[in-house]
Amino acid sequence: MQGGxxxxxxxxxxxxxxxxxxxxxxxxxxxxxxxTDGDDEKxxxxxxxxxxxxxxxxxxxxxxxxxxxTLANNHSATPKDFLMAAIDITMKEVKEAIGxxxxxxxxxxxxxxxxxxxxxxxxxxxxxxGELQASFSMVGDAAxxxxxxxxxxxxxxxxxxxxxxxxxxxxxxxxPEVKSAIQxxxxxxxxxxxxxxxxxxxxSAILTSFNIPLNFTSSFRRLQEATEESDQYPSWFSAADxxxxxxxxxxxxxxxxxxxxxxxxxxxxxxxxxxxxxxxxNGRYVIYVKAGIYDEYITIExxxxxxxxxxxxxxxxxxxxxxxxxxxxxxxxxxTFSVIGNGFICKSMGFRNTAGPEGHQAVALRVQSDYSxxxxxxxxxxxxxxxxxxxxxxxxNCVISGTVDFIFGDSTTLIQNSLIIVRKPLDNQQxxxxxxGRAEKRETTGLVIQNCRIVPEEKLFPTRFKTPSYLGRPxxxxxxxxxxxxxxxxxxHPAGWLPWMGNxxxxxxxxxxxxxxxxxxxTAQRVKWKGYKVITNRNEAxxxxxxxxxxxxxxxxxxxxxYFLGFRTM
Numbered sequence: 287m288q289g290g291x292x293x294x295x296x297x298x299x300x301x302x303x304x305x306x307x308x309x310x311x312x313x314x315x316x317x318x319x320x321x322t323d324g325d326d327e328k329x330x331x332x333x334x335x336x337x338x339x340x341x342x343x344x345x346x347x348x349x350x351x352x353x354x355x356t357l358a359n360n361h362s363a364t365p366k367d368f369l370m371a372a373i374d375i376t377m378k379e380v381k382e383a384i385g386x387x388x389x390x391x392x393x394x395x396x397x398x399x400x401x402x403x404x405x406x407x408x409x410x411x412x413x414x415x416g417e418l419q420a421s422f423s424m425v426g427d428a429a430x431x432x433x434x435x436x437x438x439x440x441x442x443x444x445x446x447x448x449x450x451x452x453x454x455x456x457x458x459x460x461x462p463e464v465k466s467a468i469q470x471x472x473x474x475x476x477x478x479x480x481x482x483x484x485x486x487x488x489x490s491a492i493l494t495s496f497n498i499p500l501n502f503t504s505s506f507r508r509l510q511e512a513t514e515e516s517d518q519y520p521s522w523f524s525a526a527d528x529x530x531x532x533x534x535x536x537x538x539x540x541x542x543x544x545x546x547x548x549x550x551x552x553x554x555x556x557x558x559x560x561x562x563x564x565x566x567x568n569g570r571y572v573i574y575v576k577a578g579i580y581d582e583y584i585t586i587e588x589x590x591x592x593x594x595x596x597x598x599x600x601x602x603x604x605x606x607x608x609x610x611x612x613x614x615x616x617x618x619x620x621x622t623f624s625v626i627g628n629g630f631i632c633k634s635m636g637f638r639n640t641a642g643p644e645g646h647q648a649v650a651l652r653v654q655s656d657y658s659x660x661x662x663x664x665x666x667x668x669x670x671x672x673x674x675x676x677x678x679x680x681x682x683n684c685v686i687s688g689t690v691d692f693i694f695g696d697s698t699t700l701i702q703n704s705l706i707i708v709r710k711p712l713d714n715q716q717x718x719x720x721x722x723g724r725a726e727k728r729e730t731t732g733l734v735i736q737n738c739r740i741v742p743e744e745k746l747f748p749t750r751f752k753t754p755s756y757l758g759r760p761x762x763x764x765x766x767x768x769x770x771x772x773x774x775x776x777x778x779h780p781a782g783w784l785p786w787m788g789n790x791x792x793x794x795x796x797x798x799x800x801x802x803x804x805x806x807x808x809t810a811q812r813v814k815w816k817g818y819k820v821i822t823n824r825n826e827a828x829x830x831x832x833x834x835x836x837x838x839x840x841x842x843x844x845x846x847x848x849y850f851l852g853f854r855t856m
Contacts, residue, residue, distance in 0.1 A: 335495075336357075336361075336363060336495075336496065337351055337354045337355075337357070338351070339492055339495040339496070340354070340485060340492055341354075341481070341485075342488075343484040343485060343487065343488040343491075343492075344480075344481035344484045344485060345477075345480055345481065345484060346477045346478065346480065346481050349474075349477065349478060349481065350478075350481050350485075353478075364496065364498075383411055383471070383472070383475065384408060384411045384412065386471045387404065387407040387408065387411065387454070387468060387471065387472075388404060388407075388408060390404075390464065390467045390468055390471060391403060391404025391407065391458070391464065391468070392404055393464075396464075397460075397461075397614075398614050399460065399614050399615065399616055400458065400460070400461055400464060402457075402615065402616045402618075402619055403454075403457030403458050403616050406453070406454065406457050406616060406618050406619070407454040407457070407468075410450045410453070410454060434489055434490050434493060437486055437487075437489050437490075438730070438837060440486045440489075441483065441486050441487065441728075441729075441730045442656070442677060442678060442698065442730055443677075444479065444482055444483045444486060444729075445483070445676070445696070445698070445724075445726075445729040445730050445731045446654070446676035446677055446696075446697075447479050448476070448479055448480075448483070448696070448725055448726050448729055449675065449676045449695070449696035449697075449723065449725075449731070450676070451472055451475065451476050451479065452696065452723065452725050452762065453618065453675075454468065454472065455468050455469050455472065457616050457617075457618065479726075480726055480728070483726060483728045483729065484728055487728050539572055539574075539594075539596075540572070541572040541573060541574035542564075542571050542572050542573065543559040543562055543571075543572070543573045543574070544559075544573075544574045544576065545558070545559050545573060545574065545575045545576060545580075546576040546578065547576070547578040547579075547580070548576075548578075550576065551574075551576060555580065555582055556573070556575060556580055556582060556584050556595075556605065557582055557584060559573050559575075560573075560584070560586065560590060560593075563590050563593075567591075567592065569592070570592045570593070570594050570629075571590075571592060571593050571594070572593075572594045572595075572596075573593065573594070573595045573596075574595075574596060574597075575595060575596070575597045575598075575603045575635065576597070576598060576603065577597070577598040577599070577602040577603055578602075578603065578604075579604050579606055580603075580604065580605045580606065581606055581607070582605065582607075583607055583609070583621075583622060583623075584605060584622070584623045584624065585624040585625075585626065586624065586625040586626055586627045586630055586655070587626055587627060588626045588627055589627065590626075590627040591627045591628045591629050591630075592627075592628070592629040592630075593627060593629070593630050593631070594631045594632075594633075595630075595631070595632050595633075595635065596632070596633040596634050596635065597633070597634045597635035597636075598634060599634050599636075599662075600634060600635060600636040600662060600663050600664035600684075600685065601636060601664065602636075603634065603635045603636065604635070604636035604637070604638060604664075605622055605623050605635065605636070605637050605638070606622060606637075606638050606639075606640060607620075607621075607622030607623075607638075607639055607640070607650075608639060608640045608641045608645070608648070609621075609622070609639070609641065609648065610639070610641035610645030610646060610647065610648035611645065611646040611647035611648065612641065612644065612645045612646055613641075613645070617647040617649060617670060617673075618649075618652070620639065620641075620647060620648050620649045620670075621639075621649040621650070621651065621652035621673060622637055622638065622639050622649070622650050622651065623637045623650070623651050623652070624651075624652040624653075625651075625652070625653045625654065625655040625658060626654055626655060627655055628655050628656045628657060628658075628677075629655065629656070629657050629658070630653075630655040630658045630659075631658070631659050631660075631661075631845050631846075632658075632659070632660045632661070632663055633660075633661045633662055633663070633847065634661075634662045634663070635663050635664075636663065636664040636665075636666070637650045637651040637663070637664070637665050637666070638650050638664075638665070638666040638667060639666075639667040639668075639671065641667075641668070642668060643668040643669065643689055643709075643710075643711050643712045643715070644712065645668070645669075646669050647669055647670045648667055648668065648669060648670060648671075649667070649670050649671065649672075649673045650665045650666060650667040650671050650672065651665045651671070651672050651673065652673040652675055653672075653673070653674055653675060653679055653697070654675040654676040654677055654697070655677060655679070656677035656678055657677075657678055657841050658677070658678075658679050658680070659679070659680045659681075659682070659842070659845045659847070660679075660680070660681045660682070660684055661681075661682050661683055661684070661845070661847040661848075662682075662683045662684065662847075663681070663684045663685075664684065664685040664686075665684065665685070665686045665687070666685075666687045666688075667687065667688050667692065668688055668689045668690070668692070668709060668711065669688065669689055669690040669691060669692065669711075670688070670690070670691055670692060670694060671686060671687065671688035671692040671693070672686055672688070672692060672693045672694075673694060673695050674693065674694070674695035674697040674699040674733065675695045675696065675697055676695070676696060676697050677697055677698065678697070678698045678699075678836040678837065679697050679698070679699040679700070679836070680699070680700055680702070680832065680836060680838065680842060680845075680849070681699070681700070681701040681702065681704055682702045682703055682704065682847060682848060682849055683703050683704060683847075683848070684701070684704040684705070685704065685705045685706075685707065686701070686704060686705070686706050686707070687706075687707035687708075687709055687743065688707075688708070688709060688719075689708070689709050689710070689711035689712075689715060689717050690711060690715055690716075690717065690718055691718050691720070691721035691759070691761070692718075692719065693706075693719060693720045693721075693733065694720065694721040694722065694723065694761060695722070695723055695733075696722065696723035696724055696725070696729070696731050696762070697731055697733075698730055698731045698732060698835065698836055699732075699733050699734070699836075700734045700736060700830075700831075700832050700835055700836050700838075701733075701734070701735050701736065701738060702736045702737055702738070702832065702849065702850070703736075703737050703738065703848075704735075704738045704739075705738065705739050705741070706719060706735070706738055706739065706740045706741070707741055707742070707743050708740070708741070708742050708743065708746060708755050708777065709743045709745065709746060710743065710745040710746040710749070710753065711753065715753075716753070716754045716755070716756065716784065717746075717753065717754065717755035717756065718755075718756050718757075718758055718759045718784055719740065719755070719756070719757055719758055720733055720735075720757065720758030720759075720767050721758060721759055721760075721761040721765070721786075722758065722760070722761060722762070722765040722766055722767045723761045723762040723765065724762055724763075724764040724765055724766050725762040725763055725764060726764060727764050727794070729764065731766065732766035732767065732768065732796070732830070732835070733758075733766065733767045733768070734767075734768045734769075734770070734830045734831075734835060735767075735768070735769045735770070735772055736770050736771055736772065736830075736831070736832075736854070737770075737771045737772060737854045738772045738773075739772065739773045740757075740772060740773065740774045740775060740778065740804075740806065741775050742755070742775055742777045746777070747777075750775075750776070750777035751777065753777075754779045754784075755777050755778055755779060756778070756779050756781070756782065756783055756784040757769055757774075757778065757782050757783055757797075757799075758783055758784070758797065759783065759784040759785065759786045760785075760786050760790065760791035760792070760795040760797075760817075761786060762791070763790070763791045763794050763795070764791070764794050764795060764796070765791055765795045765796070765797070766795065766796040766797075767796075767797050767798075768796075768797075768798045768799070768800065768821075768827075768830045769798075769799050769800075769802060770798075770799065770800035770801055770802065770821070770827055770830065771800070771801045771802065771853065771854045772802050772803075772804075772807075773802070773803050773804040773807070774802060774803075774804040774805070774806030774807045775804060775805065775806050776804075776805035776806055777806065778806030778807075780808070780810075780811035780812070781811060781812060781813050782799070782809070782812045782813060782818075783797055783812070783813050783815070783818060791817070792815040792816060792817060793815070793816040793817055794817060795815070795817035795818075796817055797815070797817060797818045797819075798818070798819050798820070798821050798827075798830075799812075799820055799821065800820070800821040800822075800827040800830075801827070801853075824853070827853075828852065828853075831851060831852045831853060832849060832850065832851045832852075833851035833852060838851050839851060
């Protein structure tokens with residue numbers, strides 16, 4: 287699998303804060319490094335208590351502290367003062383980074399794929415600027431005592447930022463010199479984003495140090511209460527949305543746009559229906575895609591939010607493409623269907639990439655939409671089929687097929703009650719179902735497979751013991767994947783999990799299994815890595831269920847489809 291993965295997501299105001307806190311340091315503390323204890327004491331002695339409190343949880347303290355020297359002597363400064371200043375400077379820093387990445391990526395005789403990777407980076411940074419611009423005017427209205435309750439959203443966004451940074455660098459895997467230059471150019475930003483995530487992870491203690499009363503309700507408590515209070519909805523769900531989605535299963539939805547290849551709808555292509563997305567939309571935009579094979583490449587752009595798209599079935603309404611890494615295309619751009627706009631819901635559709643195993647990286651569906659959900663859908667491909675790139679995602683009653691790393695990305699994703707089909711790869715390949723990309727220990731991201739069936743396709747079955755198949759391998763240092771309450775066929779290798787390269791990530795990853803069954807679920811011969819474990823405590827596994835893991839209580843019931851928030855059996 288090529289490393290190149292890129293994404294940007296819609297963010298609410300406070301979500302920018304952490305990145306801003308981190309990137310502001312770029313003006314004062316370039317080339318930062320992790321401080322030793324002696325360094326910390328020396329630096330902290332020159333700062334105010336407020337700055338020290340904000341920077342105390344970070345790994346790169348010298349950068350953090352020096353970034354706030356302009357406010358260090360302002361004894362009346364509040365966290366809001368730090369945040370407002372940080373956002374403004376962050377916008378300037380990101381604009382500067384755009385120029386740097388472009389000059390590095392396009393220097394010399396750059397190849398076609400290198401130019402594409404450069405474009406991917408440009409897209410990422412432009413989207414980040416848009417989020418900062420939209421957020422700046424809103425920060426002043428934020429009540430500081432509510433930041434603690436918004437911390438989960440903020441950590442979700444910061445985790446996505448780390449994913450974007452990694453994706454930008456990974457796109458240059460084929461040109462080590464260029465990748466190294468890009469890496470150096472982003473080093474300050476990556477370290478500072480790490481600082482930001484550390485700050486947000488300890489926001490409760492920081493606010494307390496400022497003597498700011500907390501409007502505190504633990505995330506899990508809030509999620510439990512949300513199931514009992516019908517008037518709690520995410521901000522992007524209007525009253526009309528609730529009524530609409532409540533009618534979805536009754537077949538009474540009146541679509542805004544009907545797509546049909548035979549001309550019986552308003553549009554003959556999905557792209558045309560998206561182009562008709564109304565300005566100043568109030569509510570949800572519903573697109574019905576009639577049965578047919580749609581040979582088109584689709585992107586649900588960032589501004590196309592709250593779309594509900596449904597078809598006549600995953601084998602009847604299909605979007606197909608064949609772009610692949612073999613064609614000289616970055617992994618990011620091979621995707622047949624891509625989703626960026628938040629709140630995307632899809633039902634009864636199929637997505638496929640027909641490049642075949644010889645095409646190597648060839649994405650069928652790429653998703654970075656927050657609060658996105660797919661029900662009764664199908665994703666078919668070989669290597670890199672489903673790119674769960676960023677943010678919170680949910681899949682239910684779906685079919686996902688592939689060979690190498692065919693469910694990958696750095697999102698917070700839960701796949702429930704679905705069929706995972708392992709296909710026959712090239713003769714020299716091994717199958718790996720997952721490759722999660724968590725690169726920072728504080729990221730909230732992870733991949734959970736719950737109550738699914740993992741089976742071999744018919745072509746693989748005769749040679750299933752000769753073609754090793756594994757549950758996953760660690761793409762990044764803190765890769766996190768949990769398989770629970772699922773049934774595995776006998777073709778799963780007894781070791782269960784495969785190293786990426788040597789001992790990389792084996793001590794820092796988090797791989798776990800809980801309450802699985804079937805001949806492939808026997809853990810007696812599983813890997814002995816420090817980061818792998820068999821969960822035996824039900825309460826420990828609870829954190830990976832839909833309620834707490836993707837904050838499912840707050841939004842899944844609004845999708846109009848089945849789900850469960852805890853365990854399959856109580």
